[in-house]
Amino acid sequence: MSTTDRRTLIVDAAIDLIAAQGLRALTHRALDTALALPAGSASYYFRTKRALIEAIVDRITTRSREDFIAAQLPQPGPVDPDAAARGIATWLDRLLAERRNHLIARHALILDLLSDADLHARLARSLFSTERARELFHAMDIPDPTTAAADFIALLEGAVFDRFAGSRADLVPGTPASVRQLTTLLAIYFRGVRA
Template sequence: MCTTDRRTLIVDAAIDQIARQGLRALTHRALDTALELPAGSASYYFRTKRALIEAIVDRITTRSRDDFTAAQLAPTGPIDPDATAAGIAVWLDHLVAERRNQLIARHTLILDLLSDPELHTRLARSLFSAERARELFHAMGIPDPATAAAAADFIALLEGAVFDRLAGNRAELTPGTPESVRQFATLLTIYLRGVIA
């Protein structure tokens, strides 16, 4: 196994460890045990816990950017709020279904990293892009500087909707179902229609 593959394997195991057992359970030794690696393997690739957490932040950020690109959600041409909400709803549903452990680890780390402004900021911006949100509202005809405020509010809405699905009132709603997509779409449609009203 090459170094890059082993590093990725360790980072993914760390994400799963945080999601299943919490941040306190994340140790180099626990990762070695979980992956059946020789003792000291995780600490060889990530000398400190902070280095491991930095790699987790990078992994979540890269995956988020790749997913967004694959979903082809960047605005092109006139924006229909209902169609835009439906497209983003499908993407959010996929996010919650396919990346549950990453999302749980991210929320856990965001709170833990409040005292580390550099890593906290990187992680807070890892899932949704303020720049892409501003592009959306600009394409919807929202004038500057109102686009920045609309984008920030929209990201707050997305963050809340995702958290609600992980640990809130709608945690029981099964992702990957029409009901799940519909709930996201309804919420987003209300916001997007309100912005252009």
């Protein structure tokens, strides 16, 4: 196994460990045990817990960018708000279905890193792109696309949290009902911001 593959394996295991047992469970020893690696393996690749957390932040960010590209969401140009709502809702539903552990670990870390301005900011921007949201609202001819984008990101953050840990956590992702709920929420926002 290459060094890159081993590092990715350890980081993915760290994300899963946080999601299953909480942030306090994240230790180099616990990762060695979870992956059946020789003692000291995780610390060989990530000397400190901060280095490991930085790698987790990078992994969540990279995976989010890859998923966004793969989703082929509406590109800049004339935008049909209903089609945009459906496309983004489908993408969010996939995020909820495929990356639940990323979402849990991210939220655990985001609270823990409030006093670390650099890592907190990086993690806060790891799921959604304010720039892409601004482009979307510019294409919709919204007078203040910067404010609309910031508000939209806040809406997405809240919707995702609600679905994996809030009052709608029982709504199963990967189902038509899940996509419908998200589409309705986004369509309401788009109608409101265009009014």
